Amino acid sequence: AGAVLAIDLNIALGVAGGVPYVLPVLVSLTTRDRAHAIWCAALCSALTILGFFGSPSGGILWMVLLNRFLALFAIWIVAVLGLQRNARWREELEAIDQRNAAVAELKVLKGLLPICSGCKKIRDDSGYWNQLEEFISKHSEAEFSHSLCPDCIERLYPDLAGRLKNTAERDAEN
Numbered sequence: 001a002g003a004v005l006a007i008d009l010n011i012a013l014g015v016a017g018g019v020p021y022v023l024p025v026l027v028s029l030t031t032r033d034r035a036h037a038i039w040c041a042a043l044c045s046a047l048t049i050l051g052f053f054g055s056p057s058g059g060i061l062w063m064v065l066l067n068r069f070l071a072l073f074a075i076w077i078v079a080v081l082g083l084q085r086n087a088r089w090r091e092e093l094e095a096i097d098q099r100n101a102a103v104a105e106l107k108v109l110k111g112l113l114p115i116c117s118g119c120k121k122i123r124d125d126s127g128y129w130n131q132l133e134e135f136i137s138k139h140s141e142a143e144f145s146h147s148l149c150p151d152c153i154e155r156l157y158p159d160l161a162g163r164l165k166n167t168a169e170r171d172a173e174n
Helices: 002-010 021-029 035-054 061-105 132-139 150-156 158-171
Strands: none
Touching: 002 021, 002 035, 021 035, 021 061, 021 158, 150 158
């Protein structure tokens, strides 16, 4: 900002000497500190006004004033839009971090699972055999509740299967 002021004070008022004050504002937007960018925009605004009073005379007054007003406008537009862009950028980074954390917590079973043909235990990476339910619970978000399918009820509890069948037939008739 000091270098821009030095140049501004050495050129005639007819030249748009206030516009280069946008550069320090752009540089200030590279910091994470929102207040730093606002202070820089305020400082550059003050230097733009100071440059008007300190520069060698020249140019048409209304054009010089319009140039300085446009320079002030540009300084603040760059500051406000830059701060908004930075805020959206930070929000996007936070969303990416949250998504990455969620993906890291996600448990997915994939690949081939060595399973015993007889007892249905699964061999883990360490070579230990685990109950199917235990292995899946450990490697996923699944929870188990046990029940018996109709075929297993008939095979394991033939008496109960017969009574259930009779009860189902009576309920269907009523």
